[in-house]
Amino acid sequence: MTTPTIPADNPTSNDSASIRVRGTGTTATRVLGIATLVTIGWLVAFGLGFSPADRDQEDAVRILYVHVPTAWLAYLAFVVTAGSSAMYLFGKKHSLGFDRVAGASAEIGVVFMALTLVTGMLWGKLTWGVYWQWDARLTTTALLFVSYIGYLAVRGLGGSHEQRAKRSAVIGLLAVIEIPLVHFSVRMWRSLHQEASVLDSDGDIDMDGLMLFSLFVGVVAFTLLYVWLLLHRTRVIAMEDLLDDQGLDRALDERRAEATT
Amino acid sequence: MLGILAFEDAGFIVGSYVSTFGVIAGFTFRVMRGGRRLADRIDDDDKYWT
Numbered sequence: 001m002t003t004p005t006i007p008a009d010n011p012t013s014n015d016s017a018s019i020r021v022r023g024t025g026t027t028a029t030r031v032l033g034i035a036t037l038v039t040i041g042w043l044v045a046f047g048l049g050f051s052p053a054d055r056d057q058e059d060a061v062r063i064l065y066v067h068v069p070t071a072w073l074a075y076l077a078f079v080v081t082a083g084s085s086a087m088y089l090f091g092k093k094h095s096l097g098f099d100r101v102a103g104a105s106a107e108i109g110v111v112f113m114a115l116t117l118v119t120g121m122l123w124g125k126l127t128w129g130v131y132w133q134w135d136a137r138l139t140t141t142a143l144l145f146v147s148y149i150g151y152l153a154v155r156g157l158g159g160s161h162e163q164r165a166k167r168s169a170v171i172g173l174l175a176v177i178e179i180p181l182v183h184f185s186v187r188m189w190r191s192l193h194q195e196a197s198v199l200d201s202d203g204d205i206d207m208d209g210l211m212l213f214s215l216f217v218g219v220v221a222f223t224l225l226y227v228w229l230l231l232h233r234t235r236v237i238a239m240e241d242l243l244d245d246q247g248l249d250r251a252l253d254e255r256r257a258e259a260t261t
Numbered sequence: 262m263l264g265i266l267a268f269e270d271a272g273f274i275v276g277s278y279v280s281t282f283g284v285i286a287g288f289t290f291r292v293m294r295g296g297r298r299l300a301d302r303i304d305d306d307d308k309y310w311t
Contacts, residue, residue, distance in 0.1 A: 024296035026310055044278065059268040063277045070281065111288050118284075119277040126273050225285065232292050235310055239299040242307055 024235035032228045039221035046214040054211075060126040061211070067119040069218035070112045071141075073226050075183075077109030078148065078176055080230075085172035088165050096241065097234075099165035102172055104233035106151050108226060113145045128192055136185040137193035144182050147175040161241055 025033075047065035054061035084102035088094060120138070121131040132138065155168045186195050205212065268274055305311050 022297055023293065023300050024308075024310065040282070048275070048278065059274055060270060062268075062274050066277055066281045108288075111284060115281050115284055118280055122273045122277045122280075126270050229289065229292065231310075232296060235308070236292060236296045236299060238309065239296070239303050239307075242303060243299065 024232045024239075029228060029231055032224060032231075036221065036224040036228050039217060039224055042217045043214070043221045046210075046217055051210050051214040052208060057127060060123060063119055063123040063126075064211075065214050065218045067116060067123055068215060069222040070115040070119060072219055073222045074109045074113040074116055074144075075179055076223070077105045077112060077226060077230075078144075078179060080105040081109065081148075081151075081172045082176035085169035089169045089173070094162070094165070096161055096165055097238075099161070099169065100234050100237040100241070101230070102169065103152075103155050104230055104237055106148055106155075106172065107233060108229050110145065110148045110152060112222075112226075113141070113148065117141060117145060124192075133192055135192045136189035137182065137191050140178065140182040140185045144175070144178045147178060151175055161244070 043065060047062050051062065051065070053059045081102045084098040084105065088096075088098040088102065091098065120141075124133070124138075125131050151168060151171045154171055155164055157164070157167075185191060186193050207215075300308065
């Protein structure tokens with residue numbers, strides 16, 4: 001009795017070497033991605049459908065369910081950038097993994113901060129009658145946005161990965177100081193922008209139950225999205241760094257070969 | 262869901278959702294495409310998540 005053999009070029013072969021990993025996904029990120037899509041569906045359903053109109057702002061309040069979560073996500077992303085920057089600078093190993101997380105998080109934060117500005121402008125047009133005012137909250141938010149554009153620009157300057165990590169970590173730690181300034185600007189200065197949406201000045205929840213739930217769904221959906229994007233973007237940066245290193249090694253080998261001939 | 266079209270200022274409200282999810286979709290597409298493109302050029306052993 002003979003055992004049937006599978007030809008080497010048979011695509012149905014069980015040879016694991018022939019199965020290449022495509023992209024940056026894993027089972028965990030796929031599950032996270034599905035959970036994110038489901039919660040985004042809920043956000044749209046509650047934000048545009050089930051939640052009631054506001055007494056004063058009427059339907060314009062529905063912008064709150066995307067505006068506040070994008071702002072929260074931008075803050076979170078920039079705090080993660082600062083935390084990872086600190087871990088790189090002050091950690092014993094100076095692991096570039098922290099630098100990649102910092103860079104990926106800042107990129108995502110910039111996207112969400114831009115969305116905060118855009119949705120805020122649309123909401124401002126409905127409630128204030130203008131898209132933009134040089135108001136304390138709007139101005140400090142714009143400054144925060146520009147600061148992190150600068151952070152990303154500095155990351156894009158030349159040099160080794162270690163040089164990139166060190167200089168961007170310093171900026172990442174400095175820029176995060178702006179967040180409390182943005183957050184408390186509505187209390188520190190007279191501002192057109194409303195104060196905290198959920199809590200009143202006594203720290204009590206001052207919001208309708210379904211509105212609060214819709215906002216909660218938005219925050220959960222965007223937080224899941226952030227984690228999912230962060231995992232993928234960090235892996236992409238790791239591959240970019242690896243290809244950079246391989247390209248440099250190849251160039252050095254070629255120069256050495258030239259020198260010896 | 263078609264009731265959203267009856268909102269006062271529906272253009273601004275729906276526009277804020279469309280711009281938010283449109284930008285996120287664009288950014289996600291860019292990240293995923295970059296990941297696929299680079300993953301084809303790198304050995305699986307060098308992908309720490311595998």
